[in-house]
Amino acid sequence: RRATKTLDEEDSVVFVYDRRKGSEPERRIDLGGVFNYQTFRDRIRQEFNISSNTHFVITTTNRKEVNDDEYEDLVDSGDTLYILNHISQNLPAPAKERVEFLPHYDTLVKSGIYEYYASAGQNPLPFALAELIDNSLTATSDNLGPRSIELRLFLDESGDKSMICVIDNGKGMTSRQLNNWAIYRLSKFIRKEKKPKQNEDDEDGRPNTPTNESVPRSLTSDISYFGVGGKQAIFFIGQGTRMITKPKDSRDVHELTISKEEFERREKNREAIYSGFISNRPVGDARHLGSDEQNVKNLISEEVGKESFTHVIITGINPDHIHYLKHDFNGWCRQLAHIYHYYIHGPRGNEASGLGNKRPMSPFKNIDITVGIYDRGKTPRLISLRDIMDDMQTKYIRSAVDSFEFRAVVEGTGIVEGILRYHPFLYDKETFPIDSIPGAESDMDDGEYYKEDRPARGNRPIFECYWSGRLIPYTYVENFDWCSSPKKRGPIPTECYNRISGVLWTNDKFEVSTNKLTFIDLEVRLRDIKNTIFQKIVLGQAQRVKIDRQFHEWLRECHENYDKQVKFCGFEGTISRPEL
């Protein structure tokens, strides 16, 4: 049951306590026909049976006296007032005052602005775009055929006609689900309780599905969690959105627009802030759009023939973002390829396929994420994230000569899979890959080393961390006791400990912050040795032998088999060999 009255429809009333003495409850005084202080005072006198020669004052609860001059300023519909003998009289009894404390619309509009913060010089915009891709991954997870997720950017630095669309062929939303989409903080876990009698939402909010422990790398596609991601992302990227969606069983398309501008208008006109309309219209029908919205019209014409879909259109794009998106296209696509690496390439990641740089024909779980940028007057640039070969995970995977897989179970239900990869020293240099993201954290410490001394990983932590298969970009795990170099010098050279990179994949039994930038409890829980068991995994089987012994053995073998150090002694001079 929803509130259907706007503020304008309600009658104008105030609540008045006679607190000259006694503890009577307040009375509701209708302000209909009351336009000034005198009529108001008369009505009060009449209502409370106060004789005309009795002295009294009417005050606000902050003890400002209501009088001729200030009546307009002090009395507003819904206010609580006192009748007193004099202004500074003690209250003989408490008086309750109605208050409303609806969250301000900045809850939505500013939800993203301060939440996507830059860590170590990285632009957080890719992490906002990722929230929308998360939603599309979740929405397409039951697709039988291809799961297509397309980022389509129309960028126009000179005007305000830019727009960013996230287009998926997922299951779409009913109008009620679209309504729920807009409700800030309505997570899948509580959505059911809203309308207990209806189970329309059942397949959508599935908190009770048992975790499928057998999904490798926790690639569940189940990345919706808090009920804030989409809204935060949209209002970080721009100033408004048009959500267009159609579920399979519906004949109609549902459309909802929300914008900062509209919120401001409603506030100015004192209309209900959080009320709006979903427009239900035939598929492909763009009659409601103006002639200047050709890009939206084109998208609407694509609706025809799609069984179900969601099109998120973000408008009012922040000009800084437009600049960045245009000028660092490769950089942010690489970031996205890194975030979704294991969704795009499957649990083993982007291994060399034997096909050269050609990608394998059939994608993992049918997921195709593409990006297209349409810059006015230029040829569009299109890329499939699967074709990106220089994201960090690809570099780690392809420069590794051996790997060590393990698994941790934390308090029974928290599952963490992990891998360590060895990047050997070859001839004259470390092969540990260098971060290609300009200004990223990993680069920062390097200034402390003279180039030739630089240890492979530098001061970087070993592990990057994925949650439900998607990168949580600002959390790193330094190392674990069993894989760090021993305090006393052992048989393995210290440098070798610096030649490993690692990845952790957790299921959703670990908490992440609502902006999905950091883990809350991963490190603390992994370090709680009483409740955490690490085991080496070989061919999917957990090994019994203690993991630290296994690790050191693996590391020693890596060193012995793969590190190749060439030292030239007794240098006599440079010889040119023209015959080569």
Place this chain on the structure above:
Amino acid sequence: RRATKTLDEEDSVVFVYDRRKGSEPERRIDLGGVFNYQTFRDRIRQEFNISSNTHFVITTTNRKEVNDDEYEDLVDSGDTLYILNHISQNLPAPAKERVEFLPHYDTLVKSGIYEYYASAGQNPLPFALAELIDNSLTATSDNLGPRSIELRLFLDESGDKSMICVIDNGKGMTSRQLNNWAIYRLSKFIRKEKKPKQNEDDEDGRPNTPTNESVPRSLTSDISYFGVGGKQAIFFIGQGTRMITKPKDSRDVHELTISKEEFERREKNREAIYSGFISNRPVGDARHLGSDEQNVKNLISEEVGKESFTHVIITGINPDHIHYLKHDFNGWCRQLAHIYHYYIHGPRGNEASGLGNKRPMSPFKNIDITVGIYDRGKTPRLISLRDIMDDMQTKYIRSAVDSFEFRAVVEGTGIVEGILRYHPFLYDKETFPIDSIPGAESDMDDGEYYKEDRPARGNRPIFECYWSGRLIPYTYVENFDWCSSPKKRGPIPTECYNRISGVLWTNDKFEVSTNKLTFIDLEVRLRDIKNTIFQKIVLGQAQRVKIDRQFHEWLRECHENYDKQVKFCGFEGTISRPEL
């Protein structure tokens, strides 16, 4: 003007479109007296003049047919419905559907839970407590006499009677301000616009006060910014709050309670979620409280005689917090002393006073922050934050032999003051202070070094960062070009660059995240060399000479004057000197 009607008062209606053909607007159908499908259908027929032999269906906007069985489930007040020829007919025209998308009350209740995240093993609870101290600092900034801020904790691990009070003698709140307090995201910058005709809020929301550039270390006490801090903190710490406040001019005390429990009750009863009551009552009047609330009663009895105050009472304390607060009392008090170091000790910090460990008599700006813990059956533990001598800033200040002050102006209005401190090598060891916070970031890297090789600062970044005088705990700035060791070995030994610690103080022209844990744009803007000017400051005066030259000169002098390395050669044996 506020909404005063609860949902229960509104009439039950649905909105119906006749979409068999045409594009007529919807009609509002009163459901008064309608209790089943037949009466409903009859009313529709009548309202739309549909003859009794005409076939039609009534459907939801998701095209579920309303019929005898499902009438109750499908039709709810406020819903939009269609009249169609048959269920899968095309819509001849769009149909608008009213939706409400009030933020879920988890916006408040869960606002803090995922926002205070643990970084590098630190418990974030002190940072939540800090939000409440921030508010008290702001509220007391105009006090003429002492500014007293007291954290009073009643901890009872066995029951649910624990409570945390933050008590200040600041300016308090009018009932309208208390109402505004509860509005999520209503920041001081927009508060004014709510009631343009009234200026009651003027002195409170002062976005237009020009920045007082002369406040050293930006210790402005003006730390309220987003309109979320108090609420986030309270619901991170516990499950509800009783806010009790009295402004100077008021005779009465204003009291507002908000709790998760109450939100849940309202949701269950389908009452308006964000409506409540402020209770206005005489000072010291505790008649509304039960006999089991002795601690609150005691606090209420303290109201008498206070000119103005705010008492924040947090209840439903998370048991993990209770444990931590009891068992790591020194640790979190030290954290608070670190966060507010320059508010407690003044712009120069906690320098050795010549009085031994005794604090100077007159505090900076009259600020006194005290913490008291009342553990059932034990003697209370009380401490003034000014008496803490082992917080990190005190250690940095007291182990430094010399300092280098500077200032950066960023894009004209962004002011950053800075200091570098030199911690010399003495005889056989570095004097750079070690972080006393167990598991804090700085400790983590140290494993990589064999004890004797450990460089002074380790891999830690140089600068801790304060915003408006209060620590932003998770942001560090690595270094600047002008104070990092040169790529080519220079005349100063490399180790010396590792013997400096530093602090940055910014004004509020730099952005922090809403949880005040991280800076958003500090590092990026400081590194933007085109718009940032660094200057050495000597006796308050900016120096003209280039800062990097000045810095290297200072560092060289520090090294020459203070580093003392003693090397014992030709060891012959240990000699005991019993005469000493």
